[in-house]
Structure formats: C-alpha cells, structure tokens
Amino acid sequence: MSYVWAFLVGGLICVIGQLVFDLTVFTMGHVMVLFVVLGSVLTGLGLYEPLVKFAGAGASVPVSNFGYVLTSGVLKELELIGPWGALAGVFELGGGAIAAAIFFGFLFALLTRAKG
C-alpha cells in the first residue's frame, strides 16, 4: 500500500506544479522555489508532517520536502539550544541531500561532459 500512496500523492504534487508552470509565466525554477516555500509554510502550520507520515516518499521526494526538513531542523534546534538554533538548525536534517547534490555534481562534472 505504501507504494500506491507514494505514487498518488507524489504524482498529485507534481500535477499542481505542472499546472502552475503551464498557466503562469513562471519558469520551472520559480515553481521549485514556490514549492520549497510552500513546504516550509505547511510545516509551520503543522500540516506537512502528517502528510509525510501518511504518504511516505510521496511527500518526502518532492522538493517541497526541502522546506519541511529545513524548517523542522530550525524548530528542533530552537527547542534544544534556543535562538541560535534558528540558524544552526537549518541544515540539520536537510544538509545531507544538499551535500549529496553538490558532491555528485562535482564528481560527474569531472567524469563527463554535456551531451546536448
């Protein structure tokens, strides 16, 4: 069942993104930014965590999840270490994925070239 919900929820989030892309002047970069901010705001409202619990990868694979993990990191560290946590907590949970993207970007840039 976990696959079905992941497929449906992940797919639907992408459909929303596609509609924004097709019906506005936004580029895909704008849409990605919009989703990250939306994920963050939904986390602030306490709505994204239940979605992740329910849909698993359906909610954690879309880029809105970045907003969720970054905001969750801030909240966690605010609780633990106080005001400094607002900054120190940002990459606590989401840093791994960003580091992975940067590292693999570097690696593949060394190994390959653009094919067009």
Place this chain on the structure above:
Amino acid sequence: MAQTKEQQKRAQEEYQRLARRHRPRPPLLRNALLAFLVGGAISAAGQGVLNFFVAQGLPPDKAGGPTAGVMVFLGAFLTALGVYDKIGQVGGAGSAIPITGFANSIVAAAIEFKTEGFVMGMAARMYQIAGPVITYGVTSAIVVGLLRFLIAGG
C-alpha cells in the same frame, strides 16, 4: 509619423490580445497526466528505497535522509548519462519537482559550465537553479521556524 507613447501602448495591447488568440496552449490535460505519472513513479521509486532502508533496520524517521541521498544520486547519474533532460521534456514538473530534479539542476549546470573552468565555471554556476531553491528554502525555514516557535512554542 512618430507615434506618441499612448499610441504605442495601445498598439502593443491590441497586438498582445491578437497574439493571445493565436498562441497554441500547452496541452494542459496531457501535461498534467504525464507529470502525474512521472512524478508518481519517481515517488514510488523513492518509497522503494525508503522501504529498503527500513527493512535494513533503520527507524522510519531516520531513513528519510539516506533515501534522499540515494534519490539525489540517481538524479545525478541520469543527468550525467544525458537521460534526465529527455525525461524532463516529457515529464515536466513530474521530473522537476522531485528531489531527483533538484539534483539534475545542480549536476546539469556543473557539467555544462566546466568548459568555463572548474572554479568560476563549474563550481560557481552549478547553483544557477539550485541556488534560488536553497536561498528561499533557508530564509523561509528561519522565518517560519521562528514564527511558529514564538506563536505556538515549537
């Protein structure tokens, strides 16, 4: 014959109205369906990776990080093979919104701009699309996090 600003503006508005009538619309339904299928498939693949880590004994809330790492690698790998841009042309937001799309945006730029050097080319410009995502993600996380902490107490 010199047009006044007013006339010029009216001519522009009139032409843009005309152009809108003749502009082909993106196939909304088809694009949405493809975004759904591609985005859904990538999410389901992510679920597979997540389930694998959980089966290895990781608690579900700790399995998200490594899952993201694996998905990033897959997106990066398909970009390096020159495949992800083809998926993107079909899948649209279905391949851009998942975290594999985020990886694609970094790796595509990194590969592309290495011709302008490994420091100011590849390393500087790999954040062309990912940079805004990170910038707004970080800013939003701090603002939203603080607001929630102050209002709801965490």
Place this chain on the structure above:
Amino acid sequence: MRRGVAVKRIGKQSVKFTSPPVITNTFSIVGPMEGQGPLGQRFDTVLEDTFYGEQTWEKTECKLLREAIFNVLNRAQLQPTDLDFILAGDLLDQIVSSNFALREVEAPFLGLYGACSTLAEGLATGAMLVDGGFADRVLVVTGSHHDTAERQYRFPTELGVQRPPTAQWTVTGAGSCLLQSQGKGPRVTCATLGRVIDLGSKDPNDMGTAMAPAAADTIRQHLRDFAKRPEDYDLIMTGDLGAVGVELVRVILRKDGIELGQQFQDGGLLIFDREQQDVHAGGSGCGCSAVVFAGHLFKLFAEGKLRRLLLAGTGALLSPLTYQQAESIPSVCHAVAIEVY
C-alpha cells in the same frame, strides 16, 4: 522628393540595385538533427555529432563558420585575399564565433548583428557594397549552434526543462554566400531594410509572436516601396518565424488587405519535420535562414524551380540580461529580393 545623390534609395525603406550583384556560390553545413530533417539531402555537409571534434560547442560554432567560408571560396576557386569584404555575424555575445573564425581569413571584415536576420542583413549590405562600386566580391556568412544558444539564452543543456509549444529549436549550421559583381547565378535586385519594432512581447520562449510584427512591417513596406503584390514573387520566405509567427504575419497582413497565399513559407518550418522531430513551433537561429537559403533555395534557382524570391530574415533583438530585467523583445526584419532573369 529625395534630397542629395542617393538615387538608388527607393520609397521609405528600400534600395534598388542598378547592376544587381550575383550570388555565384553558396555552401551549407548543418548538424545531425538538421540532416535528418526534410531538407537533409540538400545540405553540403551534415555533421555526425554536435561537437565536430571540438571541446566546446562555441568552438564548434566557430568551426562551422570557418568551414562555410573556406568551402564556398573553394567552390569559386578563390582565395580569402580575393575578397573585398567579408560580412559575418552570429548569436553569441560580441559575435565571437564570427570574430574568431575570421582570425584565419585574410579579408577586410565587417561584423554584423541582426540576430537571426543576419543573412538577409548581410546580403543587403553586401549587395550595396558591390552595386555601390566599393567591391567586386563580398562573402556573407552566418551560423548558429543549438547548444551554444541554449547555454547563452536559456538553461544548461542537460537540465530537464519542458519547452512550451511556442518554443523553437535553434538550428545548428552555417551558410555562406558569395556575392560578385559578375558571374552566373541569381541576382540580388533590391532590398528593404527593416525598422526595429517592439509590440510588447516578453516571452523568450515565444519568438514567433515577438518577430511577426517586424516581418509583417517589412514585407508590407517592401510591397509598398516597389508597388508590388505578393504574387510578384514565387516564394516569400521569412527566416524563422515558426508556426506561431507565420500565422500571425498572415493575420496582420490580411488586416491591411495583403493576402499571402501558398507562396509564403518560413525557413523554420521548412528545415524540420514538426511531426517527427521534437522542435515544437519550428527552427530558429542565424543558421536557419542561412542553411535553408544556401542549401535549398539556391539550388532551386539552379534547378530552374524558383525565379523570384523575397527572403525576409527575422531577428529577435533580446539578450539574457534584457529579459531578466523584464524588458519586452524588439525585433527586426530585412528583406532581399533575389531573382533570375
């Protein structure tokens, strides 16, 4: 009405040549995708891949221009030193592909920037130099490369972005034309130089809409300046308006009582098969009208299938900076009449 000595200046925006210069030779070189298109057999060289043995696409674009220059000279059995002028332009910042290609060509060089209208701009300028008595031989060359244009104007090539149906595909290819005061071939009889027109289009993924008003304006002005009708030409070919722009030109001119019939075609629509090739609204780029003319139309003249052509090159004069600053897209269209008689 006219003052001074400019006796060859006609109407509002046109010139008429008294000894029409001859296009004696052309050469075309294209990328693999253009080679698979409907005109694939018409091009002189088709590349196997988009790099052509170079490390960067910018170098490839430069090499395309160089090949177009030296091959057309070979055909005419001329040396670069035989040229009075060489006119060249491309899409890259500071027209570097042309500038760099010309490092190896010993001939006086004038750089042109007319975006995708560069071939028509070059033919008009070259014909004026020849008919004005300033030159006997002028070489006009221009080209573009899909991937250099993507890099400069849009996104990294490996980025998974979806192109909307109005988007066009920049042609990889270069075309050259040798204009001479004497010789065999079709002649450049007159030309209408376009004004910059901006009707407020802002979408860089919709060049057809941005350029259509310029194309319509120049075609209309050409017909007025010479008191001609569209039927006076066998073919009126715009450079790279694509499906969207072609339709708009028809609509705009219809309002002025000018009906463009079957003889109105577009280079961007001729070069690709939009059903089979993933090019959306059609081809674009400096190379588009250059290779369609040099590869296809020039041969139609030789085959006796074309006698009177109006080549209307269309260019969108934007830069990545201007659209980031939300400026609209100005456009220009230059038309040259090429005829055999």
